[in-house]
Structure formats: structure tokens, C-alpha cells
Amino acid sequence: MPPSPRIGDRLVRLGEVASTIDEARRLAREGAEHGTVVLADRQSAGRGRRGRSWCTLPGKSLAASVILREKPDHDHLPLAGMAAALAVVNAARSRLGVRLRTKWPNDVVYRGRKVAGTLAELSGDALLLSLGLNINGRETDLPPEIRTTATTLEIITGVAVDREALLAAVLGVLDRQWRALLRDPAALLRRWDRLDVTRNSPVTVTDGEDRLTGTGLGVDPHGCLRVRLPDGRVSTFMAGDVTLLQAP
Numbered sequence: 330m331p332p333s334p335r336i337g338d339r340l341v342r343l344g345e346v347a348s349t350i351d352e353a354r355r356l357a358r359e360g361a362e363h364g365t366v367v368l369a370d371r372q373s374a375g376r377g378r379r380g381r382s383w384c385t386l387p388g389k390s391l392a393a394s395v396i397l398r399e400k401p402d403h404d405h406l407p408l409a410g411m412a413a414a415l416a417v418v419n420a421a422r423s424r425l426g427v428r429l430r431t432k433w434p435n436d437v438v439y440r441g442r443k444v445a446g447t448l449a450e451l452s453g454d455a456l457l458l459s460l461g462l463n464i465n466g467r468e469t470d471l472p473p474e475i476r477t478t479a480t481t482l483e484i485i486t487g488v489a490v491d492r493e494a495l496l497a498a499v500l501g502v503l504d505r506q507w508r509a510l511l512r513d514p515a516a517l518l519r520r521w522d523r524l525d526v527t528r529n530s531p532v533t534v535t536d537g538e539d540r541l542t543g544t545g546l547g548v549d550p551h552g553c554l555r556v557r558l559p560d561g562r563v564s565t566f567m568a569g570d571v572t573l574l575q576a577p
Contacts, residue, residue, distance in 0.1 A: 333363055333364070333398075333399060334362050334363050334364040334365075334441065335364055336364040336366065336395055336397075336500055336503050336504040336507060337364060337501070337503075338364050338365075339361070339362065339364065339365045339366065339496075339557035340366050340368060341356065341365065341366065341367045342368050342369075343367065343368065343369045343370070344369070344370055344371070345369065345371040345372075345373060345387075345525075346371075346372060346373070347370045347372065347458060348372055348394075348459075349367045349368070349369050349372060349393060349394035350367075350394045350448065350450070350457050350459045351394050351428070352367045352369075352394070353367045353394035353395070353396050353452075353457045353459075354452045354457060356396060357396045357452050357453060357455040357457065358453065360493075361396050362396075362398065363396065363397060363398035363399055364372040364395065364396070364397070364504070365395070365396040365498065365557060366393055366394070366395050367393065367395075367396075368391075368392070368393050368496075369392045369393075369395045370387055370388060370392075370563060371387040371388075371392075371494050372392045372566065376481050385534070386440045386463070386465070386466045386470055386471075386481075387484045388465075389463075389464055389465035389466040389470065389481070389483075389492075390461065390463055390464055390465075390466070391444065391460065391461070391462040391464055391492065391495070391496060391499070392459075392460075392461055393459065393460050393496075394457055394458065394459040394460075395413075395457070395458045395459075395460075395503070396408070396455050396456075396457060397456040397457070397458055397507070398454070398456075399456060399507075399511060400456045400509055401492070401510055401514060402553050405510070405514045405551065405552070406449070406451070406456070406508075407434070407551065407552040407553075407567070408510055408514055408517055408518065408552045409447075409449040409456060409458050409510075410434060410435030410447035410448065410458070410469060410512050410569075411431070411435055411447075411517065411518075411521050411552060412447075412458075412503065412507055412517060413435070413447040413458055413460050413503060413506075413518075414431050414436065414445065414447055414521075415431065415506055415517070415520055415521060415524070416499050416500075416503035416506050417429065417437045417444070417460070417462055417499055417500075417516055418430070418431060418437060418524060419443045419502045419506075420498035420499040420501075420502045421444075421482065422503075423498060424495055425482065425486055425495075427439070427450055427482065427485055427486060427489065429444060430492065430525070430526045431521055431524040431525050431526070432525065432526050432527060432571065432572075432573075433525055433527045433545070433548065433554045433571055434449055434552070434554070434568065434569075435447040435448075435449075435467040435489050436553075437462075438526060439480055439485050440479075440480075441526075441549065441573065442478060442479055442480040443463075443475075443478060443479045443480070443555065444462065444463055444479075444480060444481070444482065444485075445461060445462040445463065446460075446461050447459060447460050447461075447502045460499075460519050462482075462495075463479060463480065463481040463482065464482050464483065464488055464490050464492050464495060465481060465482070465483040465489050465492065466481045466484070467481075467483065467484060468480075468484060482495075487541050497527055504561055514550075514563050515550065518548055518550065518552065521548060521552075522547045522548060525545070525548070525572060527545035527554065527571055527573065528545050528546070528547045529544065529545060529546075530544070530545050530573055530574070530575065531543070531544055531545075531573070531574040532544070532545045532571050532572065532573055532574060533558065533572045533574060534554065534564075534566050534569045534570070534571050534572075534573070535570045535572070536566055536568060536569035536570075539569075540554060541558060542559070542574070543556040543557050543558040543559060543564070544556065545571075546563065549565060553565045553566055553567050554566045554569070554571070554572060
């Protein structure tokens with residue numbers, strides 16, 4: 330049996346689109362193979378978690394969605410975004426010497442500011458995994474409303490980053506991370522836990538109308554966040570927004 334395609338073997342490059350995940354969904358319906366990556370220079374309606382918008386700086390950011398036919402079991406589907414976040418962390422370290430951290434559930438941060446975010450959703454028999462990464466751009470290039478909460482790799486390193494080289498590194502690591510996830514989800518969770526800024530940190534988690542404050546205890550075997558409350562009880566979150574109560 331021939332080996333399955335690697336993530337990035339087929340790249341679909343586009344100029345401006347509403348959202349790469351919409352294009353990936355269309356291609357998936359048409360039978361695009363595992364590992365197909367949709368790239369766009371600009372998204373006019375990029376989406377983050379919970380329907381939020383995601384800013385893409387034209388010519389400076391990476392906006393990509395991957396079509397995945399080989400998927401983990403249902404209980405481990407939430408780990409998809411974690412795999413993409415870890416790919417960014419590892420690629421940035423190997424290519425740029427930058428030590429980024431992860432933030433539950435699927436973000437990449439540097440000193441508390443967001444560098445990348447991921448989003449995963451099922452579409453028929455395919456899993457669509459989207460990644461937005463702030464590569465180049467100075468603080469004045471960022472929209473005013475996110476300048477205190479987001480950053481770019483150029484701001485962190487002080488030099489412009491080769492987008493194509495970084496893209497190749499991220500996709501190469503993501504392919505290895507994905508194959509590792511399919512083999513051993515627990516190993517991926519251990520790597521995540523070592524990098525997650527919420528672990529052992531005071532946090533507030535907001536999930537709908539629920540809002541609880543406590544200490545992050547890391548993730549459980551299914552990627553859910555565990556938080557120890559002031560009364561000693563441990564609460565588990567499948568989803569939610571996390572605010573760190575002190576700088577990591």
C-alpha cells in the first residue's frame with residue numbers, strides 16, 4: 330500500500346479569499362486528498378474560535394487550512410488544534426531561535442501576546458485544520474484594538490522573517506506532529522503540557538455564562554483543561570476562553 334500524502338504535498342495558493350477554511354471545505358467536498366493545504370495572502374472574513382474575526386496582514390501573515398482525511402478517534406479530535414500550535418512553536422524555535430509558548434486551548438503566545446491561533450472543524454469525512462500566524466509586521470501594522478494583545482515574529486526577533494522558509498518548516502513539523510498524534514495522543518499531550526502557560530498559573534476561564542477562577546492543572550487525556558478552584562475542587566473545561574491573572 331503506497332504511503333499517504335504528506336501535509337503540504339499539494340499547495341493551493343490563492344490571493345484574497347473570504348476564508349481559507351471555506352475554500353478547503355469546497356475542495357474537500359470535491360475529493361481533495363489528505364494533506365492538501367489552502368493558502369491565502371489575505372482573508373477578508375477570516376475566523377477564529379467562537380466565530381471571532383482573525384486579522385490577516387496582506388503579504389505579512391500566514392493564513393492556511395489543511396484537509397485531513399486521516400483523523401484521530403473522536404475522543405482525541407480536540408487535539409488537532411494543539412498539534413498545529415505545537416508545529417508553530419517547534420518551527421519558530423528551529424528556524425528563528427524563538428521560544429514561544431502554547432495557551433489552552435489552541436493558541437501560540439509570546440510573553441502573553443498572541444502570535445498564532447488554530448481552528449478545527451469536521452466537514453463530511455474530512456477534518457479541516459486552519460492556522461493563522463502573524464509573521465511579519467511592526468506594531469503599527471496591527472489594528473489598534475489588538476496591539477496590546479497580539480504580536481508578530483518580526484516584532485519578537487527584530488528582523489523580517491522569510492515567509493516561505495517558515496511555511497515549509499511549519500508544514501514539515503505539522504506533518505510529523507500529525508502522524509505522531511495518530512500513533513500516540515498521550516505523547517502529544519505531554520509535549521503540550523510542558524509548554525502551556527496556563528499550567529500552574531492563576532487563571533479565569535469563561536465558558537458561555539460560566540466564569541470560574543482557579544489554578545490551571547494542565548490537560549486531561551482528552552485535551553480538556555483542569556482547574557483547581559479556591560475550595561479545592563477540580564473543574565474540567567472542554568472549551569472556553571482563558572485569561573491569565575499574571576504574566577507568564
